[in-house]
Amino acid sequence: MAGALAGTLAVGTVAVAAPVFAEPDDGSAVLPAQSLVTLDDSATPSSLTEPGSMDDLNMELLANIPKNGAFADLGAYSSDLAFQGDYAFAGNYNGFTVYDISDPDEPEQVVQVVCPGSQNDISVYKDVLVLSTDSSRSDDSCESSAQSASVAESWEGLKIFDISNPREPEYVSAVETACGSHTHSLAPSKNGRTVYAYVSSYSPRATYPDCQPPHDLISIVKIPVRSPERAEVVATPVLFPEGGYTNTSGCHDITTYVKLDLAAGACMGDGILMDISDREAPVVIDTVRDTENFAFWHSATFNNAGTKVVFTDELGGGGAATCNETVGAERGANGIYDIERPGRHHGKADEAATAQHGKGKPGKGHPKVQEAELVFQSYYKIPRTNTNTENCVAHNGSLIPVKGRDVMVQAWYQGGISVYDFTDSANPREIAWFDRGPLSESELLLGGSWSAYFYNGYVYSNDIQQGFDVLAIERGAGLGKLPKHTYSELNPQQQVSFRGGGR
Template structure:
């Protein structure tokens, strides 16, 4: 950690000259209470869709320096992780509720009739979203990831959840799986769970019981999962039946594998460690630079022998004797640790600070990422050299209080069409402008839709 800079004072702002805040839109009723936390963001056209523990907000961002609230939908059910796909909006519910309506109240998960899972809205009219479907999933839906079929007619929703309990009828241990929802795009009310693949038949490290988040790279048929005690790489060529192809642990430095980000080429994965669950002060000298940090892994390609076609055992001339002839070699992948990255500033002990959600900045030939660190602020860093990542910009507020820790700060900080948008838990929506010759070319890259956990928008320029 960098001891040269003392922690900021309450709500004091500091930044590098190349990263400036150009707008802030505070939370508004009914989402303006301290416990109505702002969460993740998705983008489409001139709109940003932001989750909140009590529902979601649609922002008009046609003019990034002057965002406006278009509409707010009250639908309590933490944490309301959010994605959009065409005219559909997906909202995760990860708190046990009395029913699947937006008028539900909290109810014990020990009751079989309690509900949690996925909600689907029709957003063809952005001013009046319509709730059209719910799908209950095991242990609810803490986060989710959209994985479109190759023809685009179906979208698969990979639902991540955890914390099973023997007293919860719909969340029994070991819960070493995810739920996969199949959604026909033209008939979304037919959405249903089609599989619950077991990703950890051996139990995983420290008895991993589910995943926190999965990031997919559909164009490459790969996904990376951050699953409590394990980081995994998945083959998703069969969307309904993902297969774990590599698995890594970090017993020394990683407490809770939280999220994952591929680089544009799909040759690296950045995993985050949410030490303290996002509610602790971990950006200090006591914790150090390797815990509550990012871990960069190179995705190495290797060749393996392909066993060839094996007939199903049985009677008759076609029965297989357990031997197969090799038919050449095929590619597979494995994760190789390269280095850690953590913001170099010392934060106050009243600031929750740890690695959290971020996205690529689409600079061709470079691996540059913007990332939220809760009250540690927003960091822009370059990991083109996997072994030697370096920060190139930052922006942060001081603590919400100098007397006690109040949960706050940037939940998600994402690059979208030339600007950085940050969902601040307490302060609302921030918009920032990065002015740096190293990222200048990214301003020319425009996408129509962005769900950060469904990568691929920047695959080609």
């Protein structure tokens, strides 16, 4: 990562030749690259078996496209998902895949873009696709190789593609960001001509020339929608001027809700609520902390009304077996918080819970800053006990558009997929689930659903090892007929409202 930590970071623009596509056996196109994550026979666990018998309640697996081509190896982890029209865009540590989901019962893989650089967190907005690189690379191309973060010339940041033709993505530019880009979240301008990417990164070290502690900031990248090649870092706001609980190590993920000019950030040891009415100058409204049960604040989801936030705790970094009796029901879970406005009653949160979780102070010096506070209500964790060979913890999910209720579908790695109702913030309850069972009966292998999101009538999951899944929520879940035309585009970390949801 070359460049400074301040707001003067330069844009790394790349000149990329037109992709060269090959035709694999499955008929989809592949954009090849030089450096892939591979495992030889000695590194492939001999105990890797087909998953055990599937367990489910009110959910049905309709289709699966296994990992293939350059993404087939055990070390090529599937990651996040984004949606636009009839297409799903699925991240992988080796690049991303585009699926045609016009017929959810029979999805088709249409292109596999090979561009290594974990995690390849992915978002789309109009003709722009944004990809996060959070591993040091030799350069910003899709032919780069892994490089030590201690090398000043190494590169990490955002890669930007033109998806005006989703079947032939074109790599148009790259932007280097401080400490790389573990995740990013989009926040379009009011007129839609510009989309901002809020870049989260963390884990500075004194031995990393371009990722020095303290690192208490995020990078804001401005992307002109019609000229994405002009993307650049325009701000690096400090979110924790007093250091934060984790001694300024950064944020993991931010969710924007642009209709309400709000954002919620999961920042390692803190959960934050921000006013983003000025896209280039977000202001922290409130900060909460849970020193008893939260280990790693991972992600955030608003309810549709913008009156609640669900924060997730990725205890063990996603690679540990935490859905067992030893860990219990309140660690590696979701924390559900109400957003209370001044003068309103705190609902079901008692004084002890408020004291435990703390609260920050409203932001000052900002003309449009909103006053609000996050008030803890309850924890939610899947009620099933997993084996010690299954990595399981709260991970990525999204709202399901159900009139008058707050309902969410969520990935739990090898804990499967859970659908739960948190309309009553203090008493969330599970109403559906899907679970493949362990990848191995004898050793813990990284696998399971990384992301599970609802999009136009169906749940789509990107399974780390098993590939792309399409699932249906059955009538037994009590959600009624689910809408099939809610979204024209969906990035779960860029929330959009739907009619009649929440209360």
